[in-house]
Structure formats: C-alpha cells, structure tokens
Amino acid sequence: MHALDFSAAGAALPIGMDPALASFMQRLDSETSVLNLSADPAEQAAFFRQHALLVTGSNIDAPERAALEAAKAAYPQLNNATPVPDSAESAAKMRSGKYLVVILIGGPSQNSLTKEALANGWLNGSNSTYAGFLVNYGKSDSGTLMVSFSDQRGYGNAARESVKYSPLSAFIPAAYIPIAATGISALLLAIFSIVRTVFEFKALDVGRKGRKVGESRFMLGGVNLMEPLAIMGASLVLGISMSWQFFGPSPDFAWWVAVNTFICLCAAILHEVSHRLVAHVFGFRVEYRIWPAGSLLTLVSSWLGNAFSVQGFLLEEIPENAVKWKVALMRIVGPLVSSATMVAFALLNAVFPSVYFQLIFSTSALWAVAEVFPFSGLDGKDLKDWNILVWLFTFLMVGGAYVLVTFIL
Numbered sequence: 001m002h003a004l005d006f007s008a009a010g011a012a013l014p015i016g017m018d019p020a021l022a023s024f025m026q027r028l029d030s031e032t033s034v035l036n037l038s039a040d041p042a043e044q045a046a047f048f049r050q051h052a053l054l055v056t057g058s059n060i061d062a063p064e065r066a067a068l069e070a071a072k073a074a075y076p077q078l079n080n081a082t083p084v085p086d087s088a089e090s091a092a093k094m095r096s097g098k099y100l101v102v103i104l105i106g107g108p109s110q111n112s113l114t115k116e117a118l119a120n121g122w123l124n125g126s127n128s129t130y131a132g133f134l135v136n137y138g139k140s141d142s143g144t145l146m147v148s149f150s151d152q153r154g155y156g157n158a159a160r161e162s163v164k165y166s167p168l169s170a171f172i173p174a175a176y177i178p179i180a181a182t183g184i185s186a187l188l189l190a191i192f193s194i195v196r197t198v199f200e201f202k203a204l205d206v207g208r209k210g211r212k213v214g215e216s217r218f219m220l221g222g223v224n225l226m227e228p229l230a231i232m233g234a235s236l237v238l239g240i241s242m243s244w245q246f247f248g249p250s251p252d253f254a255w256w257v258a259v260n261t262f263i264c265l266c267a268a269i270l271h272e273v274s275h276r277l278v279a280h281v282f283g284f285r286v287e288y289r290i291w292p293a294g295s296l297l298t299l300v301s302s303w304l305g306n307a308f309s310v311q312g313f314l315l316e317e318i319p320e321n322a323v324k325w326k327v328a329l330m331r332i333v334g335p336l337v338s339s340a341t342m343v344a345f346a347l348l349n350a351v352f353p354s355v356y357f358q359l360i361f362s363t364s365a366l367w368a369v370a371e372v373f374p375f376s377g378l379d380g381k382d383l384k385d386w387n388i389l390v391w392l393f394t395f396l397m398v399g400g401a402y403v404l405v406t407f408i409l
Helices: 019-035 041-051 062-074 076-080 088-096 112-119 174-199 226-247 253-282 292-304 324-351 355-371 379-386 388-408
Strands: 052-056 082-085 101-105 126-130 133-139 145-151 285-290 312-317
Touching: 041 052, 041 076, 052 088, 062 076, 062 145, 082 088, 088 112, 101 112, 112 145, 174 292, 174 388, 226 253, 226 285, 226 292, 226 312, 226 355, 253 285, 253 312, 253 324, 253 355, 292 312, 312 324, 324 355, 324 379, 324 388, 355 388, 379 388
Parallel strands: 052 082, 052 101, 101 145
Antiparallel strands: 126 133, 133 145, 285 312
C-alpha cells in the first residue's frame, strides 16, 4: 500500500502551477497519506467516489473557481469526488462520518460549510498562506479529514446573507439569486419609466415635470431644508438595504444599519456634490429629491437578494438656451465619481479584504450604475438625449465595472 499521490505517476507538481493551488494539493496529499491508499489510479478513483466530498461554496469568486478547475484538470482524482453545494443536505453529509475526506472550496463568507467547520473547531490543524490564498486543514469529531481552500476575501468580507431569506431561493440556486434580483429590479425600473412616459401617471412621476428648484414649504434663508432630509432619507433606505443584503436578521443588524447609513450618506454627498459643482460652473440650479417608489424598490430588491434601484432624483432648473453637452456633463459626473470610488475600493478590498471596503464599493457601485440607465429622471437619460454613443460607452463601462465587482470578484 502507498500514500495517495496527486501528481501524475508520482512526479513533481506541474511547472508553473499557482503556489496556492500547489500548496492545497500538497496539503491534501500529505494529509490523505495517513489513509494508506493504493497508488493504483483505479483504486484511487473508487476511493474518491465513495469517500470524498467536494463542497463548492455558493459565493466563491472567479479566482477560486479558476483554481478549482485547474486542480481538477491537473489531478483527475478530484473529478471523482462527490460534488455538492454548501446546502443543508451537504452539511448533513459532512457530519455523517461516511466521507473520509471533505474538501471545502471557499472561506466562511463564501461557503456555509466552511463556516460551520470553523465554528466546530474542525479546521484547527494548520493553515498556510500563498499568493493571497489560505489553505486550512483539520479533522471533524468523527475523524473526517477536512481541507479548505479560499482567498483572503473568503475570510475578510461579509457573506450575502439575504440569499438565505430570498423568495427566489425556492426557484433558483443561491449563486444566481443576486443576479436575478438585480434583473427583476432593473425591469421594474424600466416599467416605471414606460408607464410614466406613455400615461404620465402623477403617482409615478420620477422626474421633474411640474416641479421647481427651491419650491418647498420648508425654506430657511433660501435653503430648502427638504434636500438634506431627502439625502439622509435615501441614505437610510440604502443603509437598511445593504445591511439586510450582507448581514440579514443578525443580532447586530441595527449596528450595521447605522454603519451602512453613514457610508451611504458619505457616498450620496460625494455623488451629489459632484453634480452641484458642475452645475454651479455652468450656471444651473439643481436639487435632490427623494423618490418614494424607487426607495421602496431598493428595499424590495434587497429582500430579493441584491439591493438595486435609485432612491431619489436630481431636479434641475436649466435655461432653455443651455448647450446639451453641458447638461449631460452635469448629469453624468455623479455616476463617474461614484464609479471611480467603486473601482478604487474594490481594488483595495482585493489586496486588503475588509467588510468596510466591501460596503463602500458596493454602495458606490449602486449609486453609479442605477443612475446611468436611460430612464426618465435618471442621469443616463440626459446623456443619451445628447449623444447616444457617449451614453452607450459610459453605460457599458460603468455597467461592466458594476458586474465585475458585484458578481465576479
């Protein structure tokens, strides 16, 4: 009998292999050596089919998916392991003792079974860090060998707890719930815009028709007090939505609402000040107004699995002879500033994973992408009216960055 060898014919690990992947496979090889498995490929394949469980987290990111596929290609034995998602049924299999080896892909914020294994002290044997990846191992109470593989974000970032409570979970896998929730919300935004455009329902008025800048019963020294209240109200709505999205009904939900509301308020001020500065240069008057229907849609989309919508709109007073490109620039500068913030903090989070960085780039991403849709009352509408090609380029750039940081990385 010989120790299980994951390299072809006992050769060294493939040249050029990612150090993290190499570490993972060497650790698995080392730990399974105590099982005294035959070196015969057929017997190894049979062992993996009967006694190995490969658990893929529903929230793993692109680098981890790539590493997993590379491992399967380099070491065909892994293809014989029983593949399962991080579901309640899989957790029962992990605890059963039937499987001698359980391989967990994704950290505690990406794989619920990794989170359980850590909580039970089953991953306390050793850990290694290579190229931003963590390899942990240990043994369960029943003697099952546990090996986990994750990038730093699997430990430093928060999970999307909202997918557990989403009504969409009854119809689609957890990994696709955030994408589906975003699509549904975008579709509802489009429907609201079409209804307003065709029927001009006053209750669905997203934009500026019949309203004037500074028109309010709450004026003090020429300042409309409703504007700061609208910004704070929108920030609270988004703060609640983001807190539910990442933390769900946890005991510290109220704390995260306070933290997220502050983050959203800073993002909102940065976004709106950008509009205001350009408007001042061009001699336009602008004012932020909250949109109740959009705020409600933000809460609903978070409940579905991913916060997405606009909480308010920009009301402006522009001279009739104003040049269109100036209006377009004034409108689009906010989403561009939010996009820059999104990319900057997403990059920071990739190197130094932090829940706070994650919340900042997620909030900025929503402020950026929702506003570039070409719907009435949104920034993208004025840009599209001025130059459809410039709008399309901006939409693809901002939308692509949003998809990358929200659903892939």
